[in-house]
Amino acid sequence: MIAIIKYNGxxxxxxxxxxxxxxxxxxVTDDFETIHNADKVIFPGVGEASSTMALLREKGLDxxxxxxxxxxxxxxxxxxxxxxxxEEGNTRGMGIFDLEVKRFPPQDLVPHMGWNxxxxxxxxxxxxxxxxxxxxxxxxxxxxxxxxxxxxCDYILPFSASLQKDNFFAVQFHPEKSGHAGNxxxxxxxxxxx
Numbered sequence: 001m002i003a004i005i006k007y008n009g010x011x012x013x014x015x016x017x018x019x020x021x022x023x024x025x026x027x028v029t030d031d032f033e034t035i036h037n038a039d040k041v042i043f044p045g046v047g048e049a050s051s052t053m054a055l056l057r058e059k060g061l062d063x064x065x066x067x068x069x070x071x072x073x074x075x076x077x078x079x080x081x082x083x084x085x086x087e088e089g090n091t092r093g094m095g096i097f098d099l100e101v102k103r104f105p106p107q108d109l110v111p112h113m114g115w116n117x118x119x120x121x122x123x124x125x126x127x128x129x130x131x132x133x134x135x136x137x138x139x140x141x142x143x144x145x146x147x148x149x150x151x152x153c154d155y156i157l158p159f160s161a162s163l164q165k166d167n168f169f170a171v172q173f174h175p176e177k178s179g180h181a182g183n184x185x186x187x188x189x190x191x192x193x194x
Contacts, residue, residue, distance in 0.1 A: 002026040002190070003038035005065070007055050009045040009077065011174070018176035022183065024190055030059055039194060041068055044176075045077030049101070049141070050089025053081060066096050071192040072168050079163065079170035080141060088141050096168050097148050101141050104156050110140040112155045116173075123150035123164055125171070125188045133181035135161070135173035143172065 004015055006028045019026045019042075026042075027034065035041055043065060045052065056062040065072070065082075074082045081093045086101040093101070104110045115134040118126070142159035145152065153161035153172070163170040169189065175182035 001038050003035045003041045004028045005035065005041065005043045005061065005078075006030040007052065007059065007061060009047050009052055009055075011044045011046040011076070011176070014174075014176045015042055015044045015075065018182070018186055022186060022190065030061065032060075032064055035064070035068070038070065040070055040190060040192070041065075041072045042075065042189075043072060043078035043082070044075040045079075045081065046138075047077055048088060049077065049080060049086045049091040049093070052077060053091050053093065056081070056094075062094055066094050069167060070194055071189065073189050074168070074170035075176070076139060076172060076174055079172055080139075080143065082163075082168060082170050083143055086141065097143070097146070097163050097165055097170070099143050099146050099148065099160075099163075101143055103141050109156060111138055112140070112142075113138045116153045116155060116161075118151040118153060118161050118173075120149075121151045121162075123162060123169070124192060125162065125169060125185050126151065127188050127191075128184065129181075135171075135175065135178040135181055135185075137173045139172060
């Protein structure tokens, strides 16, 4: 069973629909026991960082998510909230990745929206990828490059398109909206050992 974390963030239905296409059982929940017992956890997000973190704190999810032991996948805002300081609303995230989330300069070129190639891929999420694949991005903030970076995208500047630390995986793009490449990424996530 895949637990999709419920916290009033956008994109939850799209993620669940993508999992349904892969015949993966999933549930949208904020119940700690259900999340704890899930085989995999997905933390999706579309929205604004400070208000979303306020909701996570209200439910205690900000302290609970970092304790999870199974594979966890953060998507878009979910990835950003798994990091440290975020320039959007001067927000402190969960700190799973000790990274800053910054706004793209200049403002007239944001949001970054559309299909872009992932470079320098090095993650089990990209197993079987024989060529560079486009994935779909929609965001105004980015995670800097770091030791956790597992793929790079170049828009205005190079940034982390994906991250990994231990059992925590994160992608800035939307695999559920990235066609065949996105489906393969989700399949690879579902295959990760517990």
